[in-house]
Amino acid sequence: MSIEKQRIPESKRWHLLTGGAIVALVIAYLILSSLQGTTIYALTISELRARGPAIYMQPVRVSGTVDGNSIFWDASALTLRFNLVDGEEVLPVIYRGTRPDMFRDGAQALIEGKYQRSGVFEATKLLLKCPSKYEAAATMTAEHPEPASRK
Amino acid sequence: MAYIGYLALLLALFASMYCTMASTWGAYTGRQKWVERGKNALLVGSTAIFLATAILLHLLLSRDFQVQYVYAHTSSYQPTWYVFSALWAGQEGSFLLWALLYSAVVAIVVRQRRHLPNGIWPHMLTIFAVIHFFFALLLVTVQNPFLLYPVQPIEGAGILPALENPGMVIHPPVLFLGYAVYSVPFAFTMASLITGQVQTTGLSWLRRWSLMAWLFLGLGILIGAWWAYVELGWGGYWAWDPVESASLIPWLTGTAYLHLLLAQERQAIFKRWAATLAIATFLLCFFGTLVTRGGIIVSDLHGFAQSTQPIAYYLMGFILVFAALSVALLYLRRDLLRDEQEIEQLLSRESSLLITNLLFVGLGIAVLLGIVFPHISQMVWGMRIYLDSSFYNRVFTPLACGLIILLGICPLLGWRKSSPQKLLQRLRTPLASTFALGVLLFALGVRHLYALFSFALIAFAASTILGELAHAFATRSRLHAESLFTAIASLYRSNRRRYGARLVHLAILLIAMGVIGSSLYKTETSVSLARGETATIQNYILRYEGIEIIPETGRQRHIATLAVYRGSSYVGVLKPEKNWYWNIANYLTEVAIRTTLVDDLYVALDWPEENGRATFRIYVYPLVIWLWIGGGLLLLGTLIALWPGADQTKWTI
Numbered sequence: 064m065s066i067e068k069q070r071i072p073e074s075k076r077w078h079l080l081t082g083g084a085i086v087a088l089v090i091a092y093l094i095l096s097s098l099q100g101t102t103i104y105a106l107t108i109s110e111l112r113a114r115g116p117a118i119y120m121q122p123v124r125v126s127g128t129v130d131g132n133s134i135f136w137d138a139s140a141l142t143l144r145f146n147l148v149d150g151e152e153v154l155p156v157i158y159r160g161t162r163p164d165m166f167r168d169g170a171q172a173l174i175e176g177k178y179q180r181s182g183v184f185e186a187t188k189l190l191l192k193c194p195s196k197y198e199a200a201a202t203m204t205a206e207h208p209e210p211a212s213r214k
Numbered sequence: 215m216a217y218i219g220y221l222a223l224l225l226a227l228f229a230s231m232y233c234t235m236a237s238t239w240g241a242y243t244g245r246q247k248w249v250e251r252g253k254n255a256l257l258v259g260s261t262a263i264f265l266a267t268a269i270l271l272h273l274l275l276s277r278d279f280q281v282q283y284v285y286a287h288t289s290s291y292q293p294t295w296y297v298f299s300a301l302w303a304g305q306e307g308s309f310l311l312w313a314l315l316y317s318a319v320v321a322i323v324v325r326q327r328r329h330l331p332n333g334i335w336p337h338m339l340t341i342f343a344v345i346h347f348f349f350a351l352l353l354v355t356v357q358n359p360f361l362l363y364p365v366q367p368i369e370g371a372g373i374l375p376a377l378e379n380p381g382m383v384i385h386p387p388v389l390f391l392g393y394a395v396y397s398v399p400f401a402f403t404m405a406s407l408i409t410g411q412v413q414t415t416g417l418s419w420l421r422r423w424s425l426m427a428w429l430f431l432g433l434g435i436l437i438g439a440w441w442a443y444v445e446l447g448w449g450g451y452w453a454w455d456p457v458e459s460a461s462l463i464p465w466l467t468g469t470a471y472l473h474l475l476l477a478q479e480r481q482a483i484f485k486r487w488a489a490t491l492a493i494a495t496f497l498l499c500f501f502g503t504l505v506t507r508g509g510i511i512v513s514d515l516h517g518f519a520q521s522t523q524p525i526a527y528y529l530m531g532f533i534l535v536f537a538a539l540s541v542a543l544l545y546l547r548r549d550l551l552r553d554e555q556e557i558e559q560l561l562s563r564e565s566s567l568l569i570t571n572l573l574f575v576g577l578g579i580a581v582l583l584g585i586v587f588p589h590i591s592q593m594v595w596g597m598r599i600y601l602d603s604s605f606y607n608r609v610f611t612p613l614a615c616g617l618i619i620l621l622g623i624c625p626l627l628g629w630r631k632s633s634p635q636k637l638l639q640r641l642r643t644p645l646a647s648t649f650a651l652g653v654l655l656f657a658l659g660v661r662h663l664y665a666l667f668s669f670a671l672i673a674f675a676a677s678t679i680l681g682e683l684a685h686a687f688a689t690r691s692r693l694h695a696e697s698l699f700t701a702i703a704s705l706y707r708s709n710r711r712r713y714g715a716r717l718v719h720l721a722i723l724l725i726a727m728g729v730i731g732s733s734l735y736k737t738e739t740s741v742s743l744a745r746g747e748t749a750t751i752q753n754y755i756l757r758y759e760g761i762e763i764i765p766e767t768g769r770q771r772h773i774a775t776l777a778v779y780r781g782s783s784y785v786g787v788l789k790p791e792k793n794w795y796w797n798i799a800n801y802l803t804e805v806a807i808r809t810t811l812v813d814d815l816y817v818a819l820d821w822p823e824e825n826g827r828a829t830f831r832i833y834v835y836p837l838v839i840w841l842w843i844g845g846g847l848l849l850l851g852t853l854i855a856l857w858p859g860a861d862q863t864k865w866t867i
Contacts, residue, residue, distance in 0.1 A: 079565060086569050090576035094583065094609055101605035105588065105598035124600055138821040138829045139742040161740070161820045161831055164447070164802050175602075 103175060108152035111178055124175045125154065125184065131168020138162075147172060147184070158186040165191050216281050216360040219269035222262045223358070226313075227350035229259030233343035241336035249336045253324055256343055259350065260317035267314045270307065270359050274300050280366040283307060283359045289372035289797065291767050296373055299383040303373050305507055305525075306359035308386055313349035315387070315394040320346065323398060330402075331416045337405035345397055348532055356524045372797045375769070381441030385434060389461060392431030393499040396464065398423040399471070400496035403489050407543040410550060421475045422856060424492075428468045429852040431499075435461055436725075436845040447803035447818045449738065449833050451841070454603040456585045460502035463578045467495045470574035477567050480629055485552070486544070487571065493540040497533050498578075504529040505585060561634060563627045570620050573613050580609040607733075611664070615671055618726060621719055622675030625682045643681055648674040668730045672723050679716055714855025721851055724844035731837030732814075738833040744826050752834045754815055755779040756788070761823045770794040772822040774830070778808060778815065790819040790830070814838045 105124045106114070125147065133146035133155075143162050147154045156174055166172075166189075175188035233255040240248030270283070274297050279285045287300040287307070302308040320342050327335045353359070376382075402420055438458065443451035452458060471491035474484045507525055584601045591599035626640045651673040652666055660666055691701035706713050741749040743758040750756075759775040771793045778785050791804035808815040813836040821829040 079568075082565065083568060083572065086572050087576075090572060090613065093612060094576065094580045097580075097605050097608035098601065101601050101608065103600045103602055105600055122602075136821075138824050139827050141740050141742070141820070141829060161818075161829075165798070165800050167800060 108147065108149045108154045111154070111184075112152070116180075118178055119180055120177060122175060122177060122187075124173060125149075126171070126173045127152075127154065129166065129168060129170045129172050134166075134168075136162050143189070147174065154184050155182065156184045156186050158189050160189065163189060163191050215269060215273060215278070216362055219266045219273070220354070220358065220360045222266040222269065223350060223353045223360075226259040226262035226266070227347065227354055229255045229262060230343050230346035230350055233259065234340060234347060237336050237339040237343060241340060249339060252336075252339055252343065253327075256320060256339065256346060257324060259343075259346055260321050263310070263313050263317045263350070266353070266359075267301070267310055270310060271298070271301055274298075277370065278366075279368070279370045280363050281359075282361045282363055285363065285367055285370045287370070287373050289370040289768075292370075292372055293378075295383070296378050299377065300373050302386045302390075303377055304359075306353070306357045308390070309349070309352055309357045310359055311387060312390040312394060313346075313353060315391050316345065316349060316397060319394050319398060323401075326419070329416070329419050331411070333409050333411060334402070334405045334416070337408045338401045341401040341404050342397070345401075348528075352525065352528055356528060372768070374798070375793070375795050375802050376445055379441055379445045381437055381445060385437045385441055388430050388437055389434030392427050392429075392434050393464075393502075395423060395427035395430060396468065396496045396499055399427065399492040403492040404540065404543070407489065407540075407547050410547060417475065417479050421472075421479065424468070424472055424475060425852060425856055428465070428472050429849065429856075431461070431465050431468060433845065433849060435465060436841070436848075440842060440845075443838070444805065444807060447805045449805075449816060449818065449831065451732075451838070454584070454606045457506050459581045459585055459606075460505040463581050464495045464498040464502060466574050466578040466581070467491050467498060470571045470578075471495055473567050473570055473574075477564060481564070483564060484568070484571075486548070489544060490540075491575075493536075493544075497536055497540075500529055500533050504533070561627065561637065563624060563629050566620050566624050566627055570617065570624070573617050573620070577610065577613055580613075581606070611668075614726065615668060618668075618671045618675050618723070621722070622671075622678040625716075626678055641678075644674050644677040647677045662734055665730065665734050669727070672727055672730075676720060676723050679719055683713075683716060710857065711855045714851045714853070717851030717854060718848055719851075721844045721847035724840045724847065728837045728840035728842075728844060731840070732835045735836045736833060738831065740820065740829070740831050742827045742829045749830065749832060751815075751832050752813075753781055754832075754834065755781075756817070756830075756832065758828060758830075759787070761828060763822075768796055770796075772819070774819045774822070774828055776806075776817060776830070788815070788817050790817045792819045792822050809839050811839060812836065 103122050103124050105126070106118075108125060108127060111118060111123065111125060127147040127149035130146040130148050130153070133144070135144040137143075141159060141161065143158045143160070143166075145156055145158075147156050158174070158176075171192040173190040173192070174184065174186040175190075176184060176186035178184050233252040235252075236248045236255060237252030240246065240250075240252060273281050273284050274288055275294070277284065277288055277290055277297075279288075283304055283306055284300075287303045288297050292300070300307070302311040323338070323342070330338070399420055402416070402423075435458070438461070439451040442448075442453075442458075468491075471488060474488040474491060477484055478488055504526060507523065507529075584605055587601050588598040591597060622644065623637075623641075626637055648670050652670040655666055655669060660669070686705060687698060687702050690696065690705050691698045694701065694704075696704065737752055739749065739751050743749060745758055745760050748755050748757045755778070757777045757779070759777055762771075762773045762775070764771040764773065771791055773789050773791045776788045776790070778788055786808065788806040788808055790806040792801050793804060794801055803818050803820070805816060805818045807817075813834050816833040816835060818831045819828065820831050
């Protein structure tokens with residue numbers, strides 16, 4: 064602790080400040096540039112319909128309630144079809160993957176994927192939220208593997 | 215009984231209110247008597263929280279279902295072990311637990327107050343009392359665990375089966391302990407800002423507490439990841455869900471803070487930074503809770519709150535008030551926080567610490583941005599836009615690589631200045647061994663560019679750390695004419711902190727290795743099998759043998775049996791389960807994992823047998839076990855550095 068107090072020339076302080084600033088700028092640039100292509104719009108079913116053809120190829124996120132009567136689960140083909148309901152709007156969904164544990168009538172679901180020309184939503188990700196009664200518990204998720212992580 | 219619990223909470227509220235006033239008065243008038251009174255009041259408040267917790271535990275154990283909290287989280291057939299964990303399975307209970315751990319921390323600090331620099335203690339007491347008051351206020355208003363039903367229900371709803379796991383029993387207390395301990399650096403920093411004496415003494419005391427907070431928070435996060443891996447059955451340990459990420463932010467800023475404290479003990483530098491980080495880390499712990507419990511930020515994985523909860527306003531108020539206060543204090547005391555020494559050279563340990571700090575804070579900001587981005591976009595573009603996990607991966611990969619390089623170079627740099635020639639000379643061996651490992655991995659068939667690069671970096675960092683240790687041991691053994699073993703023992707005794715820190719760094723490298731291996735080389739497949747059919751993944755072959763159905767109280771188990779072969783040799787059976795729980799009218803998956811040092815074979819039963827076929831999801835995760843081994847070493851290394859006596863020894867490099 065007893066190193067004598069000493070001033071150092073302005074030019075040297077300059078170096079350090081510039082060095083620090085450059086590192087900070089690189090980090091900031093990295094964060095901002097990483098936003099590119101990793102964004103997903105969250106839309107309601109009616110917004111999804113209203114955006115028509117423009118939205119077909121874009122990944123979007125839609126949330127709603129699962130209609131229990133519409134669930135069709137093919138365990139051997141790992142295909143789950145159901146209707147997602149949001150108020151008056153109904154969106155038919157097809158999801159290839161595991162049927163999540165808590166998937167049932169009235170479950171709050173969040174789907175990610177692409178809206179197809181045919182009017183069917185092809186979900187690559189299906190997440191469920193527990194009813195509020197189990198507020199403190201984690202819900203189960205099932206995630207369809209992204210092509211990149213697949214060998 | 216529940217009334218007594220509520221009364222205890224009220225007592226805690228008034229005691230902390232009294233303490234706030236008494237200690238403020240004592241601090242400003244300099245009357246020791248009032249500070250003592252305040253201290254006693256705060257201890258009464260802490261005891262009251264302890265009493266309230268004991269009462270809630272008693273109500274849970276006696277299954278008093280008239281208490282809403284007991285009804286919602288226990289049932290009469292629940293194993294006693296999980297009745298204990300029901301104490302923090304719900305929101306109210308987990309706040310009570312947090313308050314309890316916080317009270318314990320405060321009580322310990324009260325005992326150690328004589329070690330604190332002069333004049334700081336009365337102000338610290340005020341800060342502690344305000345935080346205590348806030349907890350008590352939450353517990354008597356929006357988070358009251360003692361609410362009653364007008365009539366007594368005959369049976370409780372029970373704990374969610376997914377929480378019935380040892381990981382979930384210890385994850386919340388460890389995490390909350392980390393949150394609670396971070397109040398110590400916070401109170402210390404705020405008090406030194408208020409008194410206007412920026413401390414140079416008491417730093418080693420502060421470092422111990424910060425290290426402890428850092429350890430608990432880190433372990434808590436790791437245990438949470440382990441729980442998600444073995445229990446949730448979605449096939450991973452980390453998904454960048456806001457709830458998980460929110461607890462990572464204070465860990466990142468806390469890590470940065472810890473490194474600054476080390477630098478500060480040597481030289482009076484980075485004071486402003488350190489003060490800011492101490493405050494930010496503590497407030498970010500509350501931000502984490504706001505994310506989890508507030509219902510403002512929509513979480514994917516965790517079904518906590520659905521819409522904005524009243525508690526969100528309390529938490530936001532708390533964070534904003536303290537943030538405004540700290541900004542004001544930091545501004546008012548800006549001259550005191552001027553660094554006494556300047557960094558002289560770009561190539562020195564100080565400047566590499568500065569870069570380390572920038573990287574950690576950058577990571578923290580990135581995670582924070584990821585969490586609040588939908589809200590920013592809502593405000594700016596009127597539309598919710600989420601960031602998917604590839605955002606985090608893109609930011610973390612390069613920054614983490616930078617951190618690993620620094621971790622390797624830092625021990626080779628001297629304080630104040632180093633010469634580039636000397637550095638290059640010391641880097642020669644590590645660089646050579648890194649290159650050799652790269653070639654070896656390539657020869658072994660690793661073709662993934664990222665993997666080659668990052669494993670090489672890890673090898674580089676590990677070899678500089680180990681090389682430096684070997685060098686120190688060899689020199690000592692030569693100079694003192696001791697055997698190598700005695701040299702190691704005496705060096706270790708003379709500087710436990712340093713070796714503890716090195717061990718922690720090696721542990722971090724192991725964790726990094728596990729993360730890289732399991733994320734870059736994960737393979738998975740979904741198959742539907744009839745009895746006797748096989749599935750192949752990597753060099754594993756699994757044969758479906760059959761399914762057993764076992765009815766039990768509360769649930770019906772479906773246990774599938776798979777025979778596992780590695781190549782052509784039989785290695786054992788895996789029994790994944792899918793169990794029907796009557797209380798939630800749903801299936802829950804129980805995965806089966808075969809762990810080796812090289813990879814994990816992870817099997818989930820996706821659907822029990824239907825029309826003669828059962829559906830499985832199978833993963834092979836390389837190197838996952840190193841995450842947990844690294845966690846163990848992290849604990850060990852930190853304990854070595856923390857163990858009483860480690861402080862008295864010299865801190866020499």
